[in-house]
Amino acid sequence: MRDGDTARGEVGEDGADGRPGVGDTVAGVVRQWRAVHPDLDTGPMEVIGRINRCAALLQQAEDAPLRHAGLTRPEFDLLGALRRTGLELTPGELARETFSSGAAVTKRLKQLTERGLVERRGDTRDRRVAHVRLTDTGRGLVDGILPEQLSYETAVLSGLDGSGQRELATLLGDLLVQLEGRLRVSPV
Numbered sequence: 215m216r217d218g219d220t221a222r223g224e225v226g227e228d229g230a231d232g233r234p235g236v237g238d239t240v241a242g243v244v245r246q247w248r249a250v251h252p253d254l255d256t257g258p259m260e261v262i263g264r265i266n267r268c269a270a271l272l273q274q275a276e277d278a279p280l281r282h283a284g285l286t287r288p289e290f291d292l293l294g295a296l297r298r299t300g301l302e303l304t305p306g307e308l309a310r311e312t313f314s315s316g317a318a319v320t321k322r323l324k325q326l327t328e329r330g331l332v333e334r335r336g337d338t339r340d341r342r343v344a345h346v347r348l349t350d351t352g353r354g355l356v357d358g359i360l361p362e363q364l365s366y367e368t369a370v371l372s373g374l375d376g377s378g379q380r381e382l383a384t385l386l387g388d389l390l391v392q393l394e395g396r397l398r399v400s401p402v
Contacts, residue, residue, distance in 0.1 A: 240264050279362045297356045302345040
């Protein structure tokens with residue numbers, strides 16, 4: 215393959231839609247790999263690399279409201295799981311909801327309890343089981359951060375029209391279902 219040529223379906227100098235000049239970071243990485251290994255299909259790298267790069271960039275910017283509130287992303291995920299389910303959850307259930315290890319959830323719950331954002335209550339039938347719920351302070355914090363979070367996400371996606379957003383959501387949803395099935399991850 216000559217420099218500038220692309221195999222069918224690959225994104226190189228031109229985008230997948232034929233628009234010239236798609237010069238994102240991953241395109242540069244792919245060009246470098248093609249120079250070193252022109253015989254390899256970099257198509258998967260073009261998709262996975264872009265998903266990973268987008269996730270990293272989104273998380274950096276999206277975490278600003280959380281940092282301002284003194285929270286980490288994993289702590290907010292725990293608070294969010296409690297808020298959106300509206301239930302008391304056990305640490306094990308929170309681990310499944312947030313795709314976290316039990317040890318990590320236990321550590322985060324200790325910190326959130328000390329800050330007065332969650333309360334733990336022992337199970338009346340089994341002393342080994344704890345139930346966790348949001349305090350009024352925790353609920354207020356989540357409800358205060360969420361609109362700012364959604365406003366940011368709306369601004370980030372504003373470069374895509376409604377049909378583009380729906381198409382991207384559908385494609386990512388299809389990929390997620392495949393990955394969750396392959397990795398045997400339970401959907402939330």
